Amino acid sequence: MNPLESVLSISDLWMDYGGNYVLRGIDLKAGPGQIIGYIGPNGAGKSTTVKIMLGLVQGYRGTVKLFGTNIAEEGTNYKRRIGYVPETADLYDVLTAREYLMFMGELYGMEAGAAENKAMRLAGLFGLDKAFDSRISSYSKGMKQKILLISSLLHNPDLLFLDEPLSGLDANSVMIVKEIMARLAAQGKTIFYSSHIMDVVEKISSRIVLINGGQIVADGSFEDLRTKSQEGTLEQIFNQLTGFSDHEEIADSFVSIVKEG
């Protein structure tokens, strides 16, 4: 198999909800060591693509292969090699971090003691040692996000789906997580990174895939995209490729309505 398709291969992926097409022929292949910035406007179809790959959404047309296996034909074994940080997570927040992470580790097939030990050391590196036995419901937004990141990585997955992984993190933690991602990619992990924070995507992605209206409208390194679009920043490229130039007009109208007596 071509190493550049060996982790993930999506061919002609279509998905509709009651006749409303949200994915229109997505073709995407990825290999080890890539950090793919998967971006697009709200409702473009990013989460739907990711949820299909995770086996959470059925009823699509096309072929999705992970690690060379068609996910429609295999059981759930391939999921052991996947980690996922969802945009909004329902953490079982009556549990403590220790209980939650042990539970997650066991779901991924880890032995309880091994999961506990690894979770405790990872939480310590995120400064969560003192809170490790407190209920997650008492955690701040950033602390919860750190737990999600740990739980996505506990089983050492080869493919990571991260949806706004830096959400709620302070500047120091953001730096740590960016470094972690770069190191994981250097070890051959594949990272699928969805975010609306364009300057971070621009910096950390080795490849950027822009989806609009359920179709891929750009795929390449930031430098490739910049050369093609003749724009300076990823934010400008994003606006150009999604045909958006009305921000000032919309802001004017918004503020004038706000000002109404």
Ligand SMILES: Nc1ncnc2c1ncn2[C@@H]1O[C@H](COP(=O)(O)OP(=O)(O)OP(=O)(O)O)[C@@H](O)[C@H]1O
């Ligand atoms: N279960 C569902 N039933 C009906 N429509 C859905 C369902 N899930 C998603 N959609 C629609 O599919 C389209 C794509 O949604 P999706 O969540 O994939 O977008 P997204 O690119 O992840 O957006 P965002 O940036 O807002 O997270 C949207 O129009 C959404 O309303």
